[in-house]
Amino acid sequence: MNNAVTLSETRLKLRKLFLKSEPVRGxxxxxxxxxxxxxxxxxxxxxxxxxSFWLQEYLDFIRTFSLANYLEFFQKPIYVKVLLKSIRxxxxxxxxxxLLAYPMAYFIAFRVKSNKLIWLILITVPFWTSYLxxxxxxxxxxxxxxxxxxxxKSLGFLTEPLxxxxxxxxxxxxxxxxxxxxxxxxxxxxSLEKIDRSLLEAGRDLGESAWMTFLRVTLPxxxxxxxxxxxxxxxxxxxxxxxxxxxxxxxxxxxxxxxQSMFGQSQNWPMGAAISVMSMFTVAAMIGLFLWGxxxxxxxxx
Amino acid sequence: xxxxxxTEKLATGKMTRRQFNKALASLGATMVMMPMGSRMALGAxxxxxxxxxxxxxxxxxxxxxxxAKHGESxxxxxxxxxxxxxxxxxxxxxVDITQPCTYKIPMWYDxxxxxxxxxxxxSNWPDITPSLKxxxxxxxxxxxxxxxxxxxxxxxxxxxxxxxxxxxxxxxxILWDPKYKGRLSMSDSLVDGVMxxxxxxxxxxxxxxxxxxxAKTRAALKEQLPLIRFYWDSPTEVEQALASGELxxxxxxxxxxxxxxxxxxxxxxxxPKEGAMTWVCGFCIMTDHDPAKIDKIYDYIDAxxxxxxxxxxxxxxGYGHGNAKAFEQVDPQTLAALGFTSSNPDDMLGxxxxxxxxxxxxxxxxxFDEVKAGY
Numbered sequence: 060m061n062n063a064v065t066l067s068e069t070r071l072k073l074r075k076l077f078l079k080s081e082p083v084r085g086x087x088x089x090x091x092x093x094x095x096x097x098x099x100x101x102x103x104x105x106x107x108x109x110x111s112f113w114l115q116e117y118l119d120f121i122r123t124f125s126l127a128n129y130l131e132f133f134q135k136p137i138y139v140k141v142l143l144k145s146i147r148x149x150x151x152x153x154x155x156x157x158l159l160a161y162p163m164a165y166f167i168a169f170r171v172k173s174n175k176l177i178w179l180i181l182i183t184v185p186f187w188t189s190y191l192x193x194x195x196x197x198x199x200x201x202x203x204x205x206x207x208x209x210x211x212k213s214l215g216f217l218t219e220p221l222x223x224x225x226x227x228x229x230x231x232x233x234x235x236x237x238x239x240x241x242x243x244x245x246x247x248x249x250s251l252e253k254i255d256r257s258l259l260e261a262g263r264d265l266g267e268s269a270w271m272t273f274l275r276v277t278l279p280x281x282x283x284x285x286x287x288x289x290x291x292x293x294x295x296x297x298x299x300x301x302x303x304x305x306x307x308x309x310x311x312x313x314x315x316x317x318x319q320s321m322f323g324q325s326q327n328w329p330m331g332a333a334i335s336v337m338s339m340f341t342v343a344a345m346i347g348l349f350l351w352g353x354x355x356x357x358x359x360x361x
Numbered sequence: 362x363x364x365x366x367x368t369e370k371l372a373t374g375k376m377t378r379r380q381f382n383k384a385l386a387s388l389g390a391t392m393v394m395m396p397m398g399s400r401m402a403l404g405a406x407x408x409x410x411x412x413x414x415x416x417x418x419x420x421x422x423x424x425x426x427x428x429a430k431h432g433e434s435x436x437x438x439x440x441x442x443x444x445x446x447x448x449x450x451x452x453x454x455x456v457d458i459t460q461p462c463t464y465k466i467p468m469w470y471d472x473x474x475x476x477x478x479x480x481x482x483x484s485n486w487p488d489i490t491p492s493l494k495x496x497x498x499x500x501x502x503x504x505x506x507x508x509x510x511x512x513x514x515x516x517x518x519x520x521x522x523x524x525x526x527x528x529x530x531x532x533x534x535i536l537w538d539p540k541y542k543g544r545l546s547m548s549d550s551l552v553d554g555v556m557x558x559x560x561x562x563x564x565x566x567x568x569x570x571x572x573x574x575x576a577k578t579r580a581a582l583k584e585q586l587p588l589i590r591f592y593w594d595s596p597t598e599v600e601q602a603l604a605s606g607e608l609x610x611x612x613x614x615x616x617x618x619x620x621x622x623x624x625x626x627x628x629x630x631x632x633p634k635e636g637a638m639t640w641v642c643g644f645c646i647m648t649d650h651d652p653a654k655i656d657k658i659y660d661y662i663d664a665x666x667x668x669x670x671x672x673x674x675x676x677x678x679g680y681g682h683g684n685a686k687a688f689e690q691v692d693p694q695t696l697a698a699l700g701f702t703s704s705n706p707d708d709m710l711g712x713x714x715x716x717x718x719x720x721x722x723x724x725x726x727x728x729f730d731e732v733k734a735g736y
Contacts, residue, residue: 115723117471118468118471118472135731136736137730137731137734137736140734140735141734144734202607203602203605203606203607204605204607220607222543222590222607226590226591304594308589308590308591309586309589309590309591309592309733310586310733310734310735312730312733312734316730317730317734320726320730322448323444323445323448324442324444324550324551324722324726325722325723325726325727325730326444326447326448326722326723327723
């Protein structure tokens with residue numbers, strides 16, 4: 060009896076506290092996501108960061124703090140060079156993807172009048188298959204006896220298959236640009252869809268050409284979508300290692316392949332962790348630069 | 362299903378099972394890179410042990426006795442090379458049996474992941490070729506840590522119609538011939554790739570090189586890089602490219618030769634004048650195997666060691682088998698057609714450069730990565 064009273068009293072107190080304190084309510088509401096973020100994101104990052112300051116000796120880790128991995132990163136030319144190359148390739152992929160995605164998103168947002176959903180679903184159809192299958196599909200498209208080569212051959216344009224289509228950085232760019240297309244089309248489409256159509260009419264009424272209206276009204280207003288698309292494509296493709304190892308050929312290696320080699324064949328997890336950390340910092344810096352650039356552009360046109 | 366039928370079925374579509382498996386393996390490797398603790402293998406039920414092996418070595422024909430006794434195949438996981446397998450196991454992937462090659466056993470033994478094997482529980486053990494039982498680095502303190510099951514060669518598979526001048530001059534040097542720029546391939550591995558460059562550059566002992574020899578090997582790899590179409594991960598890649606004429610020559614194992622020959626392609630398998638590489642692979646039981654499955658673990662190993670498996674492996678894959686009696690069941694003409702100069706592994710293994718543990722693997726891998734990055 061007595062116990063029951065105290066129990067319900069404590070519960071009441073807790074309830075009061077819960078209702079009164081905004082932070083407590085907030086964190087409770089957040090807790091599932093927060094826990095997932097802590098265990099799935101923050102802790103692995105801490106592990107990676109710690110690992111990068113250790114050293115590998117044959118099969119064991121030397122668990123004393125050391126900057127040797129980072130020194131090696133800057134002393135040996137390979138790491139910085141491959142990182143820069145990955146950024147260059149990803150940059151090309153991002154530009155290609157956004158340039159190809161924009162007209163597609165524009166078409167759906169402005170030209171398609173009915174059944175927009177069907178169009179959006181059609182765009183995602185190629186993405187119902189696995190990422191790897193799409194990479195393999197490009198291998199078949201670009202291959203020595205692939206679709207492009209045998210097509211051109213049967214049309215009589217070629218006698219010998221073109222060997223340069225596959226196994227080089229260009230094929231990596233083509234493959235990645237296709238593999239990530241949906242991630243660019245959808246955010247751009249959303250931002251275009253949100254644009255108030257009367258603004259465009261106003262632009263035309265005030266005597267701007269269609270092209271200038273696009274440049275001065277549509278493009279700046281759709282920039283949030285373009286920025287989101289660029290980030291969504293750029294960030295994951297820098298670290299991609301499956302695509303370069305499948306279609307990149309002997310010289311196609313990117314930073315992801317080096318990290319994979321460190322965790323695999325080279326058996327040097329701490330070095331792999333250090334490369335990952337450096338790669339993350341570089342990508343973060345690039346994104347900061349990019350956001351700063353687009354911010355100042357938007358201020359200028361606004 | 363017969364291996365050749367399978368190849369034929371998939372020959373029309375370019376996506377082969379092997380490529381597909383390889384792709385899945387890459388994805389799996391990405392998954393285990395994340396520290397997630399142990400992961401169950403996909404596939405059969407939980408009562409069966411998990412076997413991690415090479416692509417193509419998991420097919421039911423190679424463990425018929427096990428299926429006869431237990432009704433189905435065990436759980437299978439595929440690796441592209443032992444380094445991948447090792448990285449997965451270190452990341453927490455629990456397997457009961459693996460099938461690496463002898464050059465990896467010392468390192469795996471040092472890592473403490475190998476369990477001594479009780480050979481008295483294997484009915485086929487007495488029939489195993491004696492010299493294979495005592496390969497250096499596989500026996501510690503008189504205990505067997507490795508059951509030899511398969512042996513074969515790493516050499517150059519090439520198109521004699523496209524490179525006729527090499528028919529009477531078989532050499533690893535074809536992989537450095539500028540005439541075939543962009544039409545050559547090499548295995549993307551240390552033991553089957555970088556070691557080829559070491560042999561070509563004249564290292565006295567490719568598996569334990571001096572600094573000067575390392576430098577020469579690096580120079581050879583650099584010289585070769587512009588000539589390479591791709592470094593291969595899956596034998597199917599190189600087989601298809603040779604069939605279409607995209608490649609003139611590439612390093613392969615015997616099974617690629619057997620497969621392509623049976624499909625009627627015009628290919629030849631070299632006996633390079635510098636010597637082909639030879640290897641022996643077989644079973645290890647892992648220390649973190651499930652003790653409740655130990656009987657099935659021995660049953661699986663014993664099934665693979667049987668004469669029936671041996672005959673299938675010799676005739677379909679062109680590999681040697683650990684069971685000496687298997688050779689007696691195959692007629693000499695078939696053996697000769699598959700490139701066996703002798704049914705005694707001692708003759709074949711002794712004639713080549715036997716793959717042993719490589720000294721300073723991390724340095725070799727770093728060198729290979731640097732060459733691929735342009736250094």
